[in-house]
């Protein structure tokens with residue numbers, strides 16, 4: 001190890017919690033303690049019995065309240081995380097032809113899944129350079145518009161708005177945005193996510209807030225002659241969700257920690273509280289970067305700079321990877337850049353669980369490290 005890699009950051013500069021990863025992300029100790037407290041009555045019990053089903057019901061009701069869902073919207077859940085939900089969507093959410101806004105790794109993946117599906121038309125993909133986002137273009141034969149609330153690979157967020165005049169469904173990948181960004185539920189038909197980001201739980205589950213139009217689409221396609229694997233069948237997921245169950249066995253700890261996080265958000269004022277924490281962290285981060293002589297926000301347009309995942313470029317003579325390594329050696333972890341983006345940058349999660357003061361401390365640590373390189 002070179003001497004710079006052994007830089008010891010003074011304890012008084014360190015954040016109270018050193019987890020800044022974009023997923024799996026920081027889980028609050030209160031959530032872990034609550035899980036342990038229910039250890040012998042909840043963990044290791046049947047997911048078909050009242051205890052666990054009650055917890056699933058708490059999650060569904062809690063999300064309904066958090067997002068202020070209009071009458072008729074339903075909360076669906078199933079196993080496999082967002083990636084499996086994309087596959088399920090190719091069976092039961094897209095009739096024939098979808099349009100995808102592609103502006104990073106995650107948004108491009110759903111388009112790729114659709115392109116590979118032999119029963120669907122090739123998707124229409126609208127791209128924009130990394131660090132920006134494209135806009136939907138209303139087309140008559142598009143039956144689903146695939147948007148992404150926050151592109152986790154680049155740190156770009158976009159406002160969720162139903163394209164004016166669109167007749168197709170609006171489906172939003174909100175995996176990293178949900179809970180950390182404001183959203184108006186009348187602007188989407190399906191807002192789906194996994195719990196390992198703003199909801200501070202573990203991966204492996206998907207959740208989808210569905211409008212009556214999305215439910216109708218699921219029912220219509222499930223009744224059609226399209227072959228669908230049962231584990232990706234959204235009608236089966238719908239029927240099970242209505243009973244506060246999943247089709248096959250879920251991870252019970254994931255559901256428990258998710259329920260705790262939703263309750264924490266709702267008890268403190270709901271989405272304006274949780275997204276407010278992320279907004280506060282983001283203000284601290286981007287204000288620092290704009291004032292710094294060695295760091296700049298990667299995203300040019302301030303309105304597109306994410307409140308939940310910040311990407312910061314570093315001057316070429318300062319190796320961001322080395323900074324991330326030194327931070328890690330000091331217990332401040334997962335600030336590494338998204339590898340495929342290939343930039344000299346740090347990526348910093350600012351999900352609601354992360355204390356804004358800890359973001360400020362992290363930046364003091366970065367200043368310290370850069371000053372001692």
Ligand SMILES: *Cc1c(COP(=O)(O)O)cnc(C)c1O
Nearest residue numbers: 081082083106150152175176194
């Ligand atoms: C993390 C992430 C995914 C992938 O989620 P999995 O649960 O791992 O499948 C998809 N989309 C976005 C925007 C993400 O941030």
